[in-house]
Amino acid sequence: MxxxxxxxxxxxxxxxxxxxxxxxxxxxxxxxxxxxxxxxxxxxxxxxxxxxxxxxxxxxxxxxxxxxxxxxxxxxxxxxxxxxxxxxxxxxxxxxxxxxxxxxxxxxxxxxxxxxxxxxxxxxxxxxxxKSSTNRAPRxxxxxxxxxxxxxxxxxKVLADVGLLGMPNAGKSTFITAVSNARPKIADYPFTTLHPNLGVVRVGHEKSFVIADIPGLIEGAADGAGLGVQFLRHLQRTGLLLHVVDLAPFDDTVDPVKEAKALVKELKKYDEALVEKPRWLVLNKLDVVPEDERKKRVKDFVKRFGWKAPVFEISALNRDGCEDLVMAIYAHLAEKKQNEHRAEETSMTEEARGINSIDPDDPRFKLME
Known part of the structure; x- marks a missing residue:
């Protein structure tokens, strides 16, 4: 459907x-x-x-x-x-x-x-x-x-814990297939994903989270180019964003750093709150990069992109590094939920104290004396 x-x-x-x-x-x-x-x-x-x-x-x-x-x-x-x-x-x-x-x-x-x-x-x-005593036959x-x-x-607006964003053919659909029960269409051409896909990632017994994949973004998306901007609203409710980058594009003239910066620019144009959300960098398709070049290419990308947040190196096709990323996501979400629960308990405690406390200047307090 x-x-x-x-x-x-x-x-x-x-x-x-x-x-x-x-x-x-x-x-x-x-x-x-x-x-x-x-x-x-x-x-x-x-x-x-x-x-x-x-x-x-x-x-x-x-x-x-x-x-x-x-x-x-x-x-x-x-x-x-x-x-x-x-x-x-x-x-x-x-x-x-x-x-x-x-x-x-x-x-x-x-x-x-x-x-x-x-x-x-x-x-x-x-x-x-x-009817009344003076109007006994009201009409x-x-x-x-x-x-x-x-x-x-x-x-x-899809309610998901984690949202995937990236350029077309970055490997988002392959990743969501590797870690969840979602089965989106996967092909070797851009804009394979035409509508959002949701997947449930199971970490253990009664331990899971929901991940959302939206169509790829391109430069000018905020002004109507491409498809992804139509579905960016689905990322507004997610707790964590995964910025998936193709580290081995088909075209050698394509610069992954330039594409990644262009995507961040489009996010900021659409909604600055999206840029402020927790966002992790996921460098994909490392299986295509020669093994002796991987560390150098990753280091060069991170340096030129100016990234300091968590960086994960994966191959969604071979599922290399996917398990570590999934466990890190679940730990992050669990910690966030725990902090929210503590904040809620603290708020309830403070509210209860306010209700039970007595203000000496309150006239009712003087009456009690």
Whole structure:
């Protein structure tokens, strides 16, 4: 199935039913009084995050989603039936925004998360609500409120722990195939990858992380050249970026350092936050480089590129060095998660202390004395 990561839909909530003005007309009750019931509530439309869905393809072909209106009230104190809500299941990682204003309505980041997209209209009151000691035969009734109507822009940002970025034919697809369960298309020509691929890397029992591969970037990508810039949004949520570099390009005139710098430049053009993310350098295709030249070529690249962060030398085709890289990634992610957990515990502890502490200047403290 083609990876669909954008869609535009229209959601229309149901209108509330109208209240009714009615009077009791029963035998032996000549002055039964008002008995008009309220209208039912219109159906609302909700978004539900579902981890079993991984594309927005359904919303490319089903653009209009309309809930039913609530029923009108009836006499004999009969209230109108409320309409059922509509639940739209979407992939985890979907960002929902108002198409006209650009306002972010919901960000589905967890499985089972439920967010309101369009609220159904409230039902109108029947005349039973308008009776009083001075108005014993009210003929007033309320009309139902209209339901909300919105045009929404859906954008899927893949939730992955690690993101791969690099020029076309850098070996990203080969790497993700070597370390995970993903099986993307691999060929000896550029732009083989046309849509993002997700793979689960298993390190041990109940130990794994998710890695995302996006189409290769080229110079000018931020201005619309190539394909990768369309999918850079998927890297915005990753915790770690792997910059994969082809150290043995087919064309001898191609300079890997120049290409790597051009890629960083495009990242900065698109979103400077991506450049600030933790990023590791992965030098690939060392199996093609003569063994006696490898150290010299790696040292020359790192020096000219001006890189000080971790550097990994691998051959994705032969899987040389891949295991060490995977273990280093898992250790990094585990440490990051542990630090976040500690920070959360510290925050909760400080909050509890603030709740339990007593301010001597508080008037309630003086009363206690």
């Amino acid at each position: 083609k990876f669909i990561d954008e869609a535009k839909i229209e959601v229309i909530a149901g209108d509330g039913g109208n209240g009714v003005a009615s009077f009791c007309r029963e035998k032996f009750r000549p002055f039964g009084g008002p008995d008009g019931g309220d209208g039912g509530k219109g159906g609302s439309i909700w978004a539900v995050a579902d981890r079993n869905i991984n594309t927005l393809v359904d919303y490319r072909y089903s653009k209009l989603h309309k809930a039913r209106d609530g029923e009108n009230g009836r006499g004999a104190d009969c209230y109108g039936k409320g309409a059922d809500d509509i639940m739209l299941r979407m992939p985890v990682g979907t960002l929902i925004a108002d198409h006209l204003t650009g306002e972010i309505i919901a960000d589905l980041t967890e499985h089972g998360q439920v967010e309101l997209l369009a609220k159904g209209g409230e039902g109108g009151w029947g005349n039973i609500h308008f 007033q009734k309320g009309d139902g409120k209209p339901g909300e109507r919105r045009e929404l822009q859906l954008e899927l």
